[in-house]
Structure formats: C-alpha cells, structure tokens
Amino acid sequence: MAGATLRVAGRRLSQRSGSGVPILLRQMFEPKSCTYTYLLGDRESHEAVLIDPVLETAPRDAQLIKELGLRLLYAGSGLLRSLLPGCQSVISRLSGAQADLHIEDGDSIHFGRFALETRSSPGHTPGCVTFVLNDHSMAFTGDALLIRGCGRTDFQQGCAKTLYHSVHEKIFTLPGDCLIYPAHDYRGLTVSTVEEERTLNPRLTLSCEEFVKVMDNLNLPKPQQIDFAVPANMHCGIQTPPT
Ligand SMILES: N[C@@H](CCC(=O)N[C@@H](CCS)C(=O)NCC(=O)O)C(=O)O
Numbered sequence: 069m070a071g072a073t074l075r076v077a078g079r080r081l082s083q084r085s086g087s088g089v090p091i092l093l094r095q096m097f098e099p100k101s102c103t104y105t106y107l108l109g110d111r112e113s114h115e116a117v118l119i120d121p122v123l124e125t126a127p128r129d130a131q132l133i134k135e136l137g138l139r140l141l142y143a144g145s146g147l148l149r150s151l152l153p154g155c156q157s158v159i160s161r162l163s164g165a166q167a168d169l170h171i172e173d174g175d176s177i178h179f180g181r182f183a184l185e186t187r188s189s190p191g192h193t194p195g196c197v198t199f200v201l202n203d204h205s206m207a208f209t210g211d212a213l214l215i216r217g218c219g220r221t222d223f224q225q226g227c228a229k230t231l232y233h234s235v236h237e238k239i240f241t242l243p244g245d246c247l248i249y250p251a252h253d254y255r256g257l258t259v260s261t262v263e264e265e266r267t268l269n270p271r272l273t274l275s276c277e278e279f280v281k282v283m284d285n286l287n288l289p290k291p292q293q294i295d296f297a298v299p300a301n302m303h304c305g306i307q308t309p310p311t
C-alpha cells in the first residue's frame with residue numbers, strides 16, 4: 069500500500085517530497101456553481117486524488133481520470149467512488165458527514181511521490197479543509213480563501229472570527245510564492261499566491277474586528293445550488309431521495 073496511506077494527525081510528512089518532481093495538475097470548472105475541481109496525479113505511479121469535486125461533473129472527471137490512465141485513490145465525493153471503484157471518499161471529521169475516511173488537522177494524504185497535508189481551516193463551515201502539497205508549492209483552499217475574497221460565513225454554521233484566524237494561521241503562514249487554488253471564482257480568475265492575498269485581499273488585510281463587520285454585512289444572495297448541495301454533502305455528495 070506504499071504511497072497510498074493516510075497518516076494520522078501529527079506524524080511527519082513523507083520524505084518523498086514533491087520538490088523538483090513535476091506533478092500532474094488539472095483545474096476543471098463547473099459553471100453553475102463556479103466551482104473548480106482539482107485533479108492531482110503522480111505520472112510515475114499513476115496514483116491520483118481529486119479535490120473539490122462537484123456532483124454534476126463527476127462523469128466528466130471520471131472520464132478524464134480514465135483517459136489519463138490514473139488510479140484515483142481519494143476524492144471528496146461518494147459518486148466518484150461508485151464511478152471509479154477503488155477510490156475512497158474523504159471528508160473532514162468535523163463536517164459530521166459520511167465518508168470512507170475522515171481526516172483531521174495534520175493528517176497526510178499520500179499519492180505516489182506526493183502528499184497533501186491537511187490543514188483544518190473552519191469558518192465558512194466547521195469542516196473546511198485546506199490541502200497543502202508537501203513541498204508547500206501550492207495550497208487548495210476550498211471555500212476558506214478565495215482570490216481577493218473568502219467564503220461567506222452567514223450560513224452552514226459559519227463564523228467570521230474563526231475564518232479570519234484560520235486564514236491567517238493556516239494559510240498566510242505558508243511561503244509567499246505558494247500558489248493558491250480556490251474552490252470557486254466568480255470573475256474568471258484561476259490562481260493566486262499567498263503573498264498576493266496577504267497584501268491585496270480586501271477582506272483578509274483588515275483587522276479581525278473590521279473583517280467580522282464586513283462579513284456580517286455582505287448580504288449575498290443564497291447560492292443557487294445550496295439547498296440541494298448541503299444535504300448531499302452530508303452523504304459525501306450522494307443524494308438521498310426525500311422520505
Ligand atoms: N450568487 C452566488 C453566491 C455565491 C456564494 O455564495 N458562494 C459562496 C461559496 C460557495 S458555498 C461564498 O462563500 N461566496 C463568498 C463571496 O464573497 O462570494 C451564486 O449563487 O453563484
């Protein structure tokens with residue numbers, strides 16, 4: 069099972085660092101929810117992981133994974149698991165959702181010569197996680213940190229103060245040139261860096277107190293898919309018929 073192990077909290081990351089080894093990375097877009105899904109793979113072992121998958125595009129993602137000859141080990145979706153046997157669904161333990169594997173702060177997800185470090189980054193939801201590649205060259209920030217923005221905190225047990233501390237302590241402490249890949253973008257931007265967001269993010273450059281005020285007054289409309297997506301996420305992306 070070498071290269072495919074999930075390590076428990078606090079253990080050292082793999083010594084097989086990603087540094088100098090080109091990773092296979094694909095950013096894929098779902099236009100309805102403006103979601104980015106990320107496929108990360110090791111060209112040598114063909115092991116891969118999928119971050120932030122969306123139900124609607126699971127068949128597309130599964131097809132690409134097959135075409136590229138990859139073996140998907142982990143995905144945050146139960147549907148991918150049924151489309152690609154052998155794949156395990158993964159979600160934060162703090163989400164309270166069902167999955168094959170529950171991850172916690174400090175866990176590592178290994179695929180081939182690479183590993184993703186799990187950094188719990190609650191605030192948008194209690195279960196939000198940022199995945200950091202083991203050489204700290206890139207971070208997948210989910211809905212916590214968006215490009216020049218951040219996840220809203222007005223539903224799904226969100227908390228602005230918690231989000232502020234998550235971003236400052238778990239993401240802004242990464243190297244300045246670490247690439248930031250968010251789960252959503254509503255303006256067509258695709259990638260940022262820690263340094264850019266540390267200096268230019270209009271919300272996260274505020275004091276914690278000012279940030280909380282801004283977040284409490286965003287008055288955003290509810291996302292179109294939310295009533296459908298939240299219950300599904302509790303079952304790792306699988307809809308259960310109403311009873
Ligand atoms: N009108 C938009 C709403 C998008 C939205 O609320 N997005 C969430 C992230 C997905 S749960 C969010 O946190 N947005 C923060 C922000 O500042 O936009 C739509 O339905 O597309």
Ligand SMILES: [Fe+2]
Nearest residue numbers: 192193211219
């Ligand atoms: Fe969200």
